[in-house]
Amino acid sequence: xxxxxxxxxxxxxxxxxxxxxxxxxxxxxxxxxxxxxxxxxxxxxxxxxxxxxxxxxxxxxxxxxxxxxxxxxxxxxxxxxxxxxxxxxxxxxxxxxxxxxxxxxxxxxxxxxxxxxxxxxxxxxxxxxxxxxxxxxxxxxxxxxxxxxxxxxxxxxxxxxxxxxxxxxxxxxxxxxxxxxxxxxxxxxxxxxxxxxxxxxxxxxxxxxxxxxxxxxxxxxxxxxxxxxxxxxxxxxxxxxxxxxxxxxxxxxxxxxxxxxxxxxxxxxxxxxxxxxxxxxxxxxxxxxxxxxxxxxxxxxxxxxxxxxxxxxxxxxxxxxxxxxxxxxxxxxxxxxx
Amino acid sequence: xxxxxxxxxxxxxxxxxxxxxxxxxxxxxxxxxxxxxxxxxxxxxxxxxxxxxxxxxxxxxxxxxxxxxxxxxxxxxxxxxxxxxxxxxxxxxxxxxxxxxxxxxxxxxxxxxxxxxxxxxxxxxxxxxxxxxxxxxxxxxxxxxxxxxxxxxxxxxxxxxxxxxxxxxxxxxxxxxxxxxxxxxxxxxxxxxxxxxxxxxxxxxxxxxxxxxxxxxxxxxxxxxxxxxxxxxxxxxxxxxxxxxxxxxxxxxxxxxxxxxxxxxxxxxxxxxxxxxxxxxxxxxxxxxxxxxxxxxxxxxxxxxxxxxxxxxxxxxxxxxxxxxxxxxxxxxxxxxxxxxxxxxxxxxxxxxxxxxxxxxxxxxxxxxxxxxxxxxxxxxxxxxxxxxxxxxxxxxxxxxxxxxxxxxxxxxxxxxxxxxxxxxxxxxxxxxxxxxxxxxxxxxxxxxxxxxxxxxxxxxxxxxxxxxxxxxxxxxxxxxxxxxxxxxxxxxxxxxxxxx
Numbered sequence: 001x002x003x004x005x006x007x008x009x010x011x012x013x014x015x016x017x018x019x020x021x022x023x024x025x026x027x028x029x030x031x032x033x034x035x036x037x038x039x040x041x042x043x044x045x046x047x048x049x050x051x052x053x054x055x056x057x058x059x060x061x062x063x064x065x066x067x068x069x070x071x072x073x074x075x076x077x078x079x080x081x082x083x084x085x086x087x088x089x090x091x092x093x094x095x096x097x098x099x100x101x102x103x104x105x106x107x108x109x110x111x112x113x114x115x116x117x118x119x120x121x122x123x124x125x126x127x128x129x130x131x132x133x134x135x136x137x138x139x140x141x142x143x144x145x146x147x148x149x150x151x152x153x154x155x156x157x158x159x160x161x162x163x164x165x166x167x168x169x170x171x172x173x174x175x176x177x178x179x180x181x182x183x184x185x186x187x188x189x190x191x192x193x194x195x196x197x198x199x200x201x202x203x204x205x206x207x208x209x210x211x212x213x214x215x216x217x218x219x220x221x222x223x224x225x226x227x228x229x230x231x232x233x234x235x236x237x238x239x240x241x242x243x244x245x246x247x248x249x250x251x252x253x254x255x256x257x258x259x260x261x262x263x264x265x266x267x268x269x270x271x272x273x274x275x276x277x278x279x280x281x282x283x284x285x286x287x288x289x290x291x292x293x294x295x296x297x298x299x300x301x302x303x304x305x306x307x308x309x310x311x312x313x314x315x316x317x318x319x320x321x322x323x324x325x326x327x328x329x330x331x332x333x334x335x336x337x338x
Numbered sequence: 339x340x341x342x343x344x345x346x347x348x349x350x351x352x353x354x355x356x357x358x359x360x361x362x363x364x365x366x367x368x369x370x371x372x373x374x375x376x377x378x379x380x381x382x383x384x385x386x387x388x389x390x391x392x393x394x395x396x397x398x399x400x401x402x403x404x405x406x407x408x409x410x411x412x413x414x415x416x417x418x419x420x421x422x423x424x425x426x427x428x429x430x431x432x433x434x435x436x437x438x439x440x441x442x443x444x445x446x447x448x449x450x451x452x453x454x455x456x457x458x459x460x461x462x463x464x465x466x467x468x469x470x471x472x473x474x475x476x477x478x479x480x481x482x483x484x485x486x487x488x489x490x491x492x493x494x495x496x497x498x499x500x501x502x503x504x505x506x507x508x509x510x511x512x513x514x515x516x517x518x519x520x521x522x523x524x525x526x527x528x529x530x531x532x533x534x535x536x537x538x539x540x541x542x543x544x545x546x547x548x549x550x551x552x553x554x555x556x557x558x559x560x561x562x563x564x565x566x567x568x569x570x571x572x573x574x575x576x577x578x579x580x581x582x583x584x585x586x587x588x589x590x591x592x593x594x595x596x597x598x599x600x601x602x603x604x605x606x607x608x609x610x611x612x613x614x615x616x617x618x619x620x621x622x623x624x625x626x627x628x629x630x631x632x633x634x635x636x637x638x639x640x641x642x643x644x645x646x647x648x649x650x651x652x653x654x655x656x657x658x659x660x661x662x663x664x665x666x667x668x669x670x671x672x673x674x675x676x677x678x679x680x681x682x683x684x685x686x687x688x689x690x691x692x693x694x695x696x697x698x699x700x701x702x703x704x705x706x707x708x709x710x711x712x713x714x715x716x717x718x719x720x721x722x723x724x725x726x727x728x729x730x731x732x733x734x735x736x737x738x739x740x741x742x743x744x745x746x747x748x749x750x751x752x753x754x755x756x757x758x759x760x761x762x763x764x765x766x767x768x769x770x771x772x773x774x775x776x777x778x779x780x781x782x783x784x785x786x787x788x789x790x791x792x793x794x795x796x797x798x799x800x801x802x803x804x805x806x807x808x809x810x811x812x813x814x815x816x817x818x819x820x821x822x823x824x825x826x827x828x829x830x831x832x833x834x835x836x837x838x839x
């Protein structure tokens with residue numbers, strides 16, 4: 001918001017004379033290169049990027065960084081609007097119902113995949129145009145140092161020796177870390193007590209307090225405690241090691257094919273004209289591939305792994321195929337059953 | 339001690355740079371302003387400041403954001419005292435006696451007591467963070483789910499004490515509060531309860547629309563019913579400064595409030611709201627003549643105001659020493675650190691000494707600034723009372739509307755606030771008090787969540803509540819308190835007090 005304030009006055013401070021002169025130039029250019037101008041006409045006003053989560057969380061921070069970078073690329077302010085509520089469905093509904101002119105975008109994260117099956121009021125993913133993939137926040141299996149587990153193999157052995165005894169803290173049923181824990185149970189062939197907490201911070205607190213044996217939250221949430229030695233990350237659920245914790249092997253390195261976590265996608269309401277979609281896609285990809293932007297995002301703890309429209313659609317279809325059975329098994333599918 | 343002294347000097351050196359002093363002042367002024375504006379809370383303000391912090395050096399950014407948070411605790415009591423409208427949720431109980439004092443023409447004294455109690459609490463808590471922050475945080479880590487249940491049960495029992503009149507009505511209000519708190523999505527199962535399929539109710543009813551409706555709007559309706567102007571006190575405001583007697587009564591209350599605020603603020607989910615409620619209950623319980631409460635008791639202002647400021651600063655302890663944000667504002671501060679590539683957690687004191695000690699020192703400087711800022715303002719605030727009610731009340735309603743909307747950018751919250759305004763008016767007509775309802779609303783869902791979690795972890799064995807020493811201790815105190823309330827002899831004395839008042 002404040003970022004935009006900085007730039008707008010500059011644009012508006014053109015004197016009337018300059019504006020007339022400029023429009024003259026513009027008209028001349030229209031005649032010369034019509035397609036180029038048609039492309040340049042968008043975006044011509046501020047773009048709002050709705051984050052359906054409260055300010056300050058990972059989603060908010062990543063999108064504010066993106067909005068800051070995209071403002072430069074697009075030449076118009078990209079403004080983050082926080083519209084939290086109902087696990088992200090309130091903000092997404094607003095965007096789904098907005099005019100598909102490309103000026104209203106939203107961030108859609110893992111939770112939206114679940115909401116479409118659980119909450120009859122939520123919009124299905126098909127109500128949105130997928131524009132670009134931001135990246136993954138991989139989950140990690142983290143245990144309290146008191147458990148003495150050093151590797152995923154230790155964890156599996158203990159869980160198999162006492163089925164349903166290892167306490168694993170996560171968020172509410174259907175939440176990202178709950179889904180991760182459920183997928184983990186399948187991948188490892190074990191059964192855990194899944195204890196729900198209202199968010200990641202209380203989960204980590206409970207792990208430190210010794211109320212839990214393990215958690216399946218994101219890497220940044222437990223990083224410092226891992227470094228301090230009070231908890232231990234056994235495995236990262238990603239295709240490669242996390243740059244923040246290069247000492248922690250992935251599950252794959254330990255012989256288990258398990259990838260899970262939070263991902264974020266930039267979407268818009270269905271029906272945005274194809275030319276505008278193409279502009280948005282390329283501007284966002286340029287922003288995310290920018291070296292300086294990547295460094296900034298990395299410093300804040302984010303892995304940026306941009307994908308274009310078609311790759312994003314493929315990725316989401318794969319996620320859906322993996323997660324739907326988990327929801328079904330947990331009795332969480334209330335609507336749009338497949 | 340040398341270690342502490344050296345660090346504080348180091349911190350002061352960081353906090354006293356012109357840039358950081360300026361940012362601290364901006365934060366405190368902004369905090370006071372949004373504290374005065376009802377509903378517009380520190381969370382929304384800190385969120386709006388986030389983009390600015392991209393361009394700032396991290397220590398300065400955090401100093402400013404912290405200033406907004408504790409500054410709002412100072413400002414929040416102002417409207418509570420003057421117009422019975424809690425500027426922040428943590429000043430709800432300040433309404434009870436602060437507004438009563440204002441109606442007796444002692445608004446100046448009430449505001450001064452609130453500011454001084456806040457300063458005292460702020461100073462003590464700052465030193466506590468510097469001296470024992472990490473140690474205190476590790477005590478908080480001893481608390482597990484069953485212990486939270488026990489602490490909150492104690493809170494609910496204490497809520498009965500909050501009420502002035504009938505115990506039966508107080509219990510009814512608590513139960514109603516618990517019921518309202520159950521609306522929304524259940525954490526344990528993700529099931530929706532009592533939402534009627536409405537998106538608005540999916541996350542439950544917000545505390546701000548509820549408290550502003552029940553207190554602020556209901557009060558306005560009540561005043562208008564009596565003809566607005568005529569109903570208002572026309573007591574001459576003879577002095578702005580508290581009397582010696584006021585100070586004698588307020589000082590011990592402020593000390594108790596500070597200790598309680600420090601303790602409750604450190605616990606996860608802590609902040610400034612629950613401490614203020616707890617401090618009020620404690621003061622009323624300890625008072626030789628509890629009937630004075632609700633009729634302008636100085637302790638009823640000093641205790642909660644000290645507690646909410648202590649709580650607001652104490653919740654920096656888990657954030658700075660464990661990286662665990664106990665509330666939304668702390669989560670935003672964690673976010674601001676992450677943007678600058680600082681991973682909050684146990685190593686921050688060693689890795690970022692400038693940031694940690696600079697922030698701690700700035701809190702003390704900020705508190706001093708706030709008192710300099712607020713004491714002269716009292717005169718202006720009291721003048722505000724002379725504004726004709728027909729101009730004041732529409733302005734207050736508009737500000738409430740803006741404040742409530744700004745929380746989540748949702749119009750439905752404004753509608754909810756209006757609904758609870760009418761509801762609160764009905765409650766007042768029936769002599770039912772909203773304060774126990776609000777406490778039930780806050781604590782009920784937390785008890786449920788922790789209770790179910792305790793049983794899940796214990797494999798369904800309810801003995802966890804009595805085998806853990808912390809939990810057993812709090813439950814015992816609750817039982818003793820409850821017995822005291824229910825004992826017939828005690829009951830008779832209560833009636834006596836009611837008659838006296």
